[in-house]
Amino acid sequence: MIQPHGLILAGGKATRMGGTDANRVDKGRLTVGGTSLIARVMTRLGPQVDRLALNANGDPARWDDLGLPVLPDSVQGHPGPLAGVLAGLDWAASLGCSYIVTAAADTPFLPPDLVPRLLEAAGPSGLALAATREGDRIWPQPTFGLWPTGLRDDLREALAQGTRKVLHWTDRHAVGLAVFPTDPFDPFFNVNTPEELAQAEAMA
Structure with a gap:
C-alpha cells in the first residue's frame, strides 16, 4: 500500500482574522x-502518513516547537494553496516519495480515514480531492487532496502561467473525488473568522 507523506497547509495570511503582510496571523495557533x-x-x-511537514511562509523559527520541516512557497506573491502543494511535492520527491496528502491547518475535525479514502478515489493521474455531499450537490474540498509528485513540473508551469484556483488545475488531470458525509457535522469545517472559532469551540 502507498504510504504518502503529509503536508499541513498554513501559508496564507489569514486576512479574515486580521492578518496582513506586516502582521501575520497564524490561525493554526488558535x-x-x-x-x-x-x-x-x-x-x-x-x-495516516509516513511523515509530516508544514507549508508556511515568514520566519520558520516560530514553528520550531512542532518539530516539523517548514516548507515555504517557492512561488512569490502568495499565489494560494497550489504553491504550498508544489513545495510539498518537491519535498516529497527529494525523499523518494511518490505522493503527498494535504490538509489545511485550520480544520480541527478532519476525517481519521482521509488518506485511505483519497487513495481509493484516485483518478488515472493519481490525483484525488476530498469532497462533501449536500443533497444532490457534491462540493470539492480543494485543500484536502492526494497529489502525485510526477505532476509537480506540470503544476510549476501552471503556476508560472498564472493558474491560482486548485480546481482549475486538478480538472485538467481527471481528478478523483472521495466524498464524505456532513452528518453530524462537516469534517472539513475550517476556521476563518472569530465567529467560526466560537462555532468550532461549541462543536468540540
Whole structure:
C-alpha cells in the first residue's frame, strides 16, 4: 500500500482574522478545547502518513516547537494553496516519495480515514480531492487532496502561467473525488473568522 507523506497547509495570511503582510496571523495557533488547531490536525493526519511537514511562509523559527520541516512557497506573491502543494511535492520527491496528502491547518475535525479514502478515489493521474455531499450537490474540498509528485513540473508551469484556483488545475488531470458525509457535522469545517472559532469551540 502507498504510504504518502503529509503536508499541513498554513501559508496564507489569514486576512479574515486580521492578518496582513506586516502582521501575520497564524490561525493554526488558535485553540479549540484548549488545543491548537494545528495540533489537532497533526493528531488526526499524522497517523495516516509516513511523515509530516508544514507549508508556511515568514520566519520558520516560530514553528520550531512542532518539530516539523517548514516548507515555504517557492512561488512569490502568495499565489494560494497550489504553491504550498508544489513545495510539498518537491519535498516529497527529494525523499523518494511518490505522493503527498494535504490538509489545511485550520480544520480541527478532519476525517481519521482521509488518506485511505483519497487513495481509493484516485483518478488515472493519481490525483484525488476530498469532497462533501449536500443533497444532490457534491462540493470539492480543494485543500484536502492526494497529489502525485510526477505532476509537480506540470503544476510549476501552471503556476508560472498564472493558474491560482486548485480546481482549475486538478480538472485538467481527471481528478478523483472521495466524498464524505456532513452528518453530524462537516469534517472539513475550517476556521476563518472569530465567529467560526466560537462555532468550532461549541462543536468540540
